[in-house]
Amino acid sequence: MTAILVTADIPAPGMDILRAAGDVEVRAVDHAELFDACASGKYRVVVSQLRDHFDAELLAAASIAGISNYAVGFDNIDIAAATAHGITVANTPGVLTDSTADIAMLLILSTARRAVEADAFVRSGSFTGWEPELLLGSDVSGRVLGLAGFGRIARATARRALGFGMTVKFCPRPPADRVVSDSELGEFAGRVEHTSWDEIVTNSDFLSLHVPLSDATHHLIDAAVLEAMKPSAILINTARGPVVDEAALATALRAGVIAAAGLDVYEREPALESGLAERKNTVLLPHVGSATVSVRSEMARLCADNAAAMFSGTVPPHPVNPQAWTGG
Numbered sequence: 486m487t488a489i490l491v492t493a494d495i496p497a498p499g500m501d502i503l504r505a506a507g508d509v510e511v512r513a514v515d516h517a518e519l520f521d522a523c524a525s526g527k528y529r530v531v532v533s534q535l536r537d538h539f540d541a542e543l544l545a546a547a548s549i550a551g552i553s554n555y556a557v558g559f560d561n562i563d564i565a566a567a568t569a570h571g572i573t574v575a576n577t578p579g580v581l582t583d584s585t586a587d588i589a590m591l592l593i594l595s596t597a598r599r600a601v602e603a604d605a606f607v608r609s610g611s612f613t614g615w616e617p618e619l620l621l622g623s624d625v626s627g628r629v630l631g632l633a634g635f636g637r638i639a640r641a642t643a644r645r646a647l648g649f650g651m652t653v654k655f656c657p658r659p660p661a662d663r664v665v666s667d668s669e670l671g672e673f674a675g676r677v678e679h680t681s682w683d684e685i686v687t688n689s690d691f692l693s694l695h696v697p698l699s700d701a702t703h704h705l706i707d708a709a710v711l712e713a714m715k716p717s718a719i720l721i722n723t724a725r726g727p728v729v730d731e732a733a734l735a736t737a738l739r740a741g742v743i744a745a746a747g748l749d750v751y752e753r754e755p756a757l758e759s760g761l762a763e764r765k766n767t768v769l770l771p772h773v774g775s776a777t778v779s780v781r782s783e784m785a786r787l788c789a790d791n792a793a794a795m796f797s798g799t800v801p802p803h804p805v806n807p808q809a810w811t812g813g
């Protein structure tokens with residue numbers, strides 16, 4: 486176990502930190518190559534991307550000490566299997582919270598005000614002058630934003646939405662619930678309403694998803710939930726694609742079951758369900774929640790620090806499963 490495998494170059498200062506820590510091999514790998522690389526005994530740490538899948542079979546065969554995932558999410562890694570095999574997984578929390586909430590707000594505003602459709606209208610030369618009824622959209626202020634989840638990104642989205650005069654409701658662990666005390670609510674006590682998933686689904690003007698992908702949240706938004714939403718409602722997803730049944734969403738958008746959708750993530754990324762790109766009432770972004778120069782650089786620093794620590798035999802600063810650490 487002598488080297489660090491990096492499946493895609495990460496921004497500065499990431500590569501410099503990694504190269505100072507040990508031998509670095511940068512190599513894009515498909516699943517079979519990742520399997521072989523992890524089993525080879527050649528690598529102590531893998532610096533991975535969300536497109537690299539570490540399933541139970543791969544992790545059982547792997548002889549690596551750690552995985553440093555260049556993301557806050559880690560649904561590409563079977564964490565239980567990693568823990569069972571003493572493989573520590575680390576992520577990049579905190580630094581991308583605001584940038585992802587910005588993208589949620591951008592999708593709220595751009596779907597409500599039809600910004601992408603309007604931009605295409607101008608570019609195509611169709612704009613011939615101000616019209617009383619040109620490209621009318623929906624209000625954002627005074628409308629209800631329902632948040633599925635109330636983690637860091639949901640809270641940052643709530644902060645922005647309150648600034649836009651929205652009424653903010655949240656369900657912390659949809660579709661179930663959990664107790665949230667006023668002290669946990671902190672700055673939001675009295676300013677946002679904790680309510681049931683049912684209430685969020687049926688009464689939101691904008692429903693924004695901020696849950697990790699798990700068995701409990703897979704297809705949280707399915708045909709029945711879409712049916713229960715207001716016909717004027719807009720769905721926003723900056724979390725993970727498979728939280729939404731994308732075929733059901735395409736059908737609902739075509740049939741007018743809901744009004745619009747703003748998506749940054751997709752069920753079978755990078756593939757897109759047919760019927761989404763053809764519609765004017767969708768705004769579609771290519772998974773850019775964390776895509777600012779400074780955020781990607783901070784993610785690279787955290788990711789490289791995690792990898793360097795595990796490579797040198799110490800617990801990484803941001804472990805997902807610290808109980809897996811056995812000293813490498």
Ligand code: GLV
Pocket residue numbers: 555556557558559581774775
């Ligand atoms: C991006 O989706 C991330 O999890 O960082």
Ligand code: GLV
Pocket residue numbers: 557578579582636637638639695
């Ligand atoms: C992700 O970082 C979250 O806690 O929302």
